[in-house]
Protein backbone atom coordinates (compact mmCIF):
# COMPACT_ATOMS: atom_id res chain seq x y z
CA UNK A 1 0.00 0.00 0.00
CA UNK A 2 0.98 3.66 -0.28
CA UNK A 3 3.24 5.22 2.27
CA UNK A 4 1.00 7.85 3.89
CA UNK A 5 3.49 10.57 4.71
CA UNK A 6 2.45 12.92 7.49
CA UNK A 7 3.19 16.36 6.05
CA UNK A 8 3.81 18.35 2.89
CA UNK A 9 7.43 17.97 1.88
CA UNK A 10 7.66 21.68 1.01
CA UNK A 11 5.62 23.64 3.59
CA UNK A 12 5.33 20.91 6.25
CA UNK A 13 1.56 21.34 6.51
CA UNK A 14 0.01 18.32 8.25
CA UNK A 15 -1.54 15.86 5.80
CA UNK A 16 -3.36 13.26 7.92
CA UNK A 17 -4.57 10.03 6.30
CA UNK A 18 -8.04 11.51 5.68
CA UNK A 19 -6.74 14.74 4.14
CA UNK A 20 -8.28 15.68 0.80
CA UNK A 21 -5.40 18.09 0.16
CA UNK A 22 -2.65 15.48 -0.09
CA UNK A 23 -1.07 14.99 -3.53
CA UNK A 24 1.42 12.27 -4.48
CA UNK A 25 3.65 11.34 -7.38
CA UNK A 26 4.48 7.80 -8.50
CA UNK A 27 7.33 7.68 -5.99
CA UNK A 28 4.96 8.76 -3.22
CA UNK A 29 6.58 12.18 -2.89
CA UNK A 30 3.86 14.00 -0.97
CA UNK A 31 2.85 17.65 -1.08
CA UNK A 32 -0.24 19.71 -0.29
CA UNK A 33 -2.52 20.82 -3.11
CA UNK A 34 -1.60 24.48 -2.64
CA UNK A 35 2.12 23.81 -3.06
CA UNK A 36 1.53 21.59 -6.10
CA UNK A 37 -0.48 24.37 -7.74
CA UNK A 38 1.41 27.49 -6.71
CA UNK A 39 5.03 26.42 -6.14
CA UNK A 40 5.55 23.21 -8.09
CA UNK A 41 3.44 23.80 -11.24
CA UNK A 42 2.45 20.12 -11.03
CA UNK A 43 6.08 19.04 -11.50
CA UNK A 44 7.53 16.83 -8.79
CA UNK A 45 10.87 18.35 -7.73
CA UNK A 46 12.30 14.88 -7.17
CA UNK A 47 11.29 13.01 -10.33
CA UNK A 48 9.68 15.49 -12.74
CA UNK A 49 6.39 13.59 -12.81
CA UNK A 50 2.93 14.95 -12.09
CA UNK A 51 0.74 14.62 -9.04
CA UNK A 52 -2.62 13.04 -8.28
CA UNK A 53 -4.88 13.17 -5.25
CA UNK A 54 -3.81 10.70 -2.59
CA UNK A 55 -6.54 8.15 -1.86
CA UNK A 56 -7.99 8.09 1.63
CA UNK A 57 -7.38 4.77 3.34
CA UNK A 58 -10.52 3.24 4.93
CA UNK A 59 -10.71 4.01 8.63
CA UNK A 60 -12.91 0.99 9.29
CA UNK A 61 -12.15 -2.68 8.77
CA UNK A 62 -14.61 -3.24 5.94
CA UNK A 63 -12.76 -6.25 4.56
CA UNK A 64 -9.69 -8.34 5.23
CA UNK A 65 -7.89 -6.03 7.69
CA UNK A 66 -7.21 -3.58 4.85
CA UNK A 67 -7.61 -0.37 6.84
CA UNK A 68 -5.84 2.33 8.81
CA UNK A 69 -5.89 0.37 12.05
CA UNK A 70 -3.81 -2.38 10.44
CA UNK A 71 -1.72 -0.16 8.15
CA UNK A 72 -1.08 3.04 10.08
CA UNK A 73 0.20 6.21 8.43
CA UNK A 74 3.91 6.96 8.42
CA UNK A 75 5.16 9.28 11.14
CA UNK A 76 8.44 10.04 9.36
CA UNK A 77 8.43 13.71 8.37
CA UNK A 78 10.25 14.45 5.11
CA UNK A 79 10.51 18.21 5.17
CA UNK A 80 12.71 19.09 2.21
CA UNK A 81 11.57 22.51 0.97
CA UNK A 82 12.32 23.36 -2.64
CA UNK A 83 14.04 26.55 -3.69
CA UNK A 84 11.25 28.22 -5.68
CA UNK A 85 13.60 29.87 -8.19
CA UNK A 86 15.58 26.69 -8.79
CA UNK A 87 12.38 24.69 -9.12
CA UNK A 88 10.97 27.20 -11.60
CA UNK A 89 14.04 26.64 -13.80
CA UNK A 90 13.69 22.86 -13.47
CA UNK A 91 9.96 22.91 -14.17
CA UNK A 92 10.17 25.34 -17.10
CA UNK A 93 10.92 22.61 -19.63
CA UNK A 94 8.56 20.09 -18.07
CA UNK A 95 5.35 21.72 -16.85
CA UNK A 96 3.97 22.24 -20.36
CA UNK A 97 4.26 18.51 -21.11
CA UNK A 98 1.20 16.56 -19.89
CA UNK A 99 2.17 14.20 -17.06
CA UNK A 100 1.22 11.18 -19.15
CA UNK A 101 3.78 12.18 -21.82
CA UNK A 102 6.75 12.99 -19.55
Ligand SMILES: [Zn+2]
Nearest residue numbers: 008011032035
Ligand atom coordinates in the same frame (compact mmCIF):
# COMPACT_ATOMS: atom_id res chain seq x y z
ZN1 LIG B 1 2.59 22.42 1.08
Ligand SMILES: [Zn+2]
Nearest residue numbers: 025029044047
Ligand atom coordinates in the same frame (compact mmCIF):
# COMPACT_ATOMS: atom_id res chain seq x y z
ZN1 LIG C 1 8.31 12.39 -7.54
